[in-house]
Amino acid sequence: MPQLPLIAVTRRLPEICEQRLSNNYRVRLGDDAAVYSAEALAAHASDVAGLIVSPADTLDAAAIAKLPTSIKVMPTFSVGTDHIDLNAAKARGIVVTNTPGVLTDATADIAMLLMLGVMRRGGEGERLVRAGTWIGWRPTQLMGTQLGSKTLGIIGMGRIGIAVAVRAKAFGMRIIYHNRKPTPEAQTLGAEYAPSLDDMLPKCQVLSLHCPMSPETKNLLDARRLALLPKGAYVINTARGGHVVDDALIAALTSGHIAGAGLDVYAGEPNLDPRYRTLENAMLLPHLGSATTETRVAMGMMVIDNLDAVLSGQPPPNRVV
Numbered sequence: 341m342p343q344l345p346l347i348a349v350t351r352r353l354p355e356i357c358e359q360r361l362s363n364n365y366r367v368r369l370g371d372d373a374a375v376y377s378a379e380a381l382a383a384h385a386s387d388v389a390g391l392i393v394s395p396a397d398t399l400d401a402a403a404i405a406k407l408p409t410s411i412k413v414m415p416t417f418s419v420g421t422d423h424i425d426l427n428a429a430k431a432r433g434i435v436v437t438n439t440p441g442v443l444t445d446a447t448a449d450i451a452m453l454l455m456l457g458v459m460r461r462g463g464e465g466e467r468l469v470r471a472g473t474w475i476g477w478r479p480t481q482l483m484g485t486q487l488g489s490k491t492l493g494i495i496g497m498g499r500i501g502i503a504v505a506v507r508a509k510a511f512g513m514r515i516i517y518h519n520r521k522p523t524p525e526a527q528t529l530g531a532e533y534a535p536s537l538d539d540m541l542p543k544c545q546v547l548s549l550h551c552p553m554s555p556e557t558k559n560l561l562d563a564r565r566l567a568l569l570p571k572g573a574y575v576i577n578t579a580r581g582g583h584v585v586d587d588a589l590i591a592a593l594t595s596g597h598i599a600g601a602g603l604d605v606y607a608g609e610p611n612l613d614p615r616y617r618t619l620e621n622a623m624l625l626p627h628l629g630s631a632t633t634e635t636r637v638a639m640g641m642m643v644i645d646n647l648d649a650v651l652s653g654q655p656p657p658n659r660v661v
């Protein structure tokens with residue numbers, strides 16, 4: 341009997357996904373705590389036909405150059421592909437696939453959690469209770485801001501942006517959005533299209549980022565654009581840390597020009613700028629956007645569907661390159 345193909349995974353997957361993988365492949369699982377250098381990744385992937393990667397792995401041109409020639413497919417356990425040099429993968433003839441669609445609701449929920457958390461000062465309140473320094477109910481204790489009737493600006497009206505708009509509308513928010521072009525779903529929701537980001541920012545009491553990472557969106561939220569937001573605005577980022585210039589956001593949070601920030605993603609994860617940890621008006625989550633059991637299992641199954649397709653000579657449903 342021929343041997344089953346060998347595949348490697350850089351991390352641990354939900355149990356049901358690991359079981360499905362081991363039914364059809366010899367599986368080399370990774371270590372959740374590992375920080376893979378290009379050499380370590382190449383060693384982990386030696387002789388494999390498929391390598392399942394995650395946003396916590398760096399697949400730049402140097403790492404891709406070191407991967408073994410046996411690799412045909414590299415599914416990423418994410419919708420974002422900014423951790424992979426797609427041109428380098430394509431040049432090596434490695435098919436890259438991703439997981440669009442299945443993490444939309446989970447990520448939109450986390451954006452709302454951050455919006456509520458930072459505007460209603462949930463993080464500060466939780467810290468107060470845990471520290472044992474709560475002195476009891478007071479009329480002026482931890483007064484926050486209501487979401488209802490505030491204007492939410494959304495940058496990037498793809499699936500996740502739309503799902504956030506639906507939720508925010510239910511909270512009574514007015515929605516304005518900037519995207520390359522207007523989207524019919526957003527129009528149906530009554531969201532106002534802003535062709536110019538700079539013209540939109542002064543109208544946003546809350547700004548939420550939902551655009552993919554690209555050279556055009558890197559450092560999008562810099563000091564100049566933060567200054568265009570009205571004083572007391574809130575910033576929510578569940579997209580990618582690289583969209584935000586940390587020095588500028590930290591300065592704006594410190595001066596109070598930005599009243600609060602809810603962040604799930606950071607440049608250089610997991611080593612975020614340590615100054616964020618000292619800011620009471622920042623609510624900080626560890627990249628939890630897609631972290632529900634339902635979503636992570638769906639992502640894993642999608643990863644395996646793509647792996648199976650390529651290794652059986654079929655077109656993968658979610659090919660990126």
Ligand code: DGY
Nearest residue numbers: 417418419420629630
């Ligand atoms: C993605 O899929 O790109 C997310 O950031 C992971 O939650």
